Amino acid sequence: MLDGKTIGFIGAGNMGGAIIRGLVQSGRVNKTDIIISDADKGRLREIAETYGVKAAESNIGLIEKSDIVIIGVKPYNVDGMLDEISAASRAGQIFVSIIAGAPVEKFSSKLHSASGIIRVMPNTPASVMAGASAIYSTGVNVSSEDMARAVAIFECIGKVVVIHNEALMDAVTGLSGSGPAYIFLAIEALADAGVQLGIARKEASLLAAQTVYGAAKMLIETGKSPGELKDMVTTPGGTTAAGLRMLEKRNFRSAIMDAVDAAARRSRELR
Secondary structure: OOOOOOEEEEOOOHHHHHHHHHHHHHOOOOHHHEEEEOOOHHHHHHHHHHHOOEEOOOHHHHHHHOOEEEEOOOHHHHHHHHHHHHHHOOOOOEEEEOOOOOOHHHHHOOOOOOOEEEEEEOOHHHHHOOEEEEEEOOOOOOOHHHHHHHHHHHHOOEEEEEOOOHHHHHHHHHHHHOHHHHHHHHHHHHHHHHHHOOOOHHHHHHHHHHHHHHHHHHHHHHOOOHHHHHHHHOOOOOHHHHHHHHHHHOOHHHHHHHHHHHHHHHHHHOO
């Protein structure tokens, strides 16, 4: 599916580097078909040498050689970067943005009118090949094959869902984009509770992290709903029931839902 396609990366930061690593390790694309550019020349050399991919001399040079271009620059650099590459973009070229809060229109208004734009919201667990990515496109100049290629790229770093309404990308940002931070906080709290009850910090942290990992793995692999799995753990009148009652008393569900809503609203404000 990706054979013969040259994939360019403008921006080889943490997320760009994770995607490059995933692509190379997956074997879905030859490393010689990946070309990268980055304002940080030290980072550029590091990624090129680590994964055996090509380093471009400039963004323009990268655009001229790439069939698919993944854009991962800092949000405040987007406009300048688009002004720089707009004249070099061409018909049939696919641009994939992984920039939070940047709508498709920002790219389509500056790039070639016959190029296609795909917007993706990945998250930080992509760095350990366990990311969650949401993909959106208006469909203009983007074929089903183009979308399948985008899905294939991001499947190299985790799970992928396709979103059909761009307005929902802010919700995705609040849910899976910011979500890892909520889970890290929950793991920290679980470990802190273990320490308070006498468990050593190292062991408490491992138990907390593995518990969250195992619970997520069960949910994905069994296909059961969270409620079904919760009930499997909860013996009537038992310890889990007592803990769940306290979480409900402290409005745990509402706190999580409010956090996602607040992050989604902030994402809309940052446009």
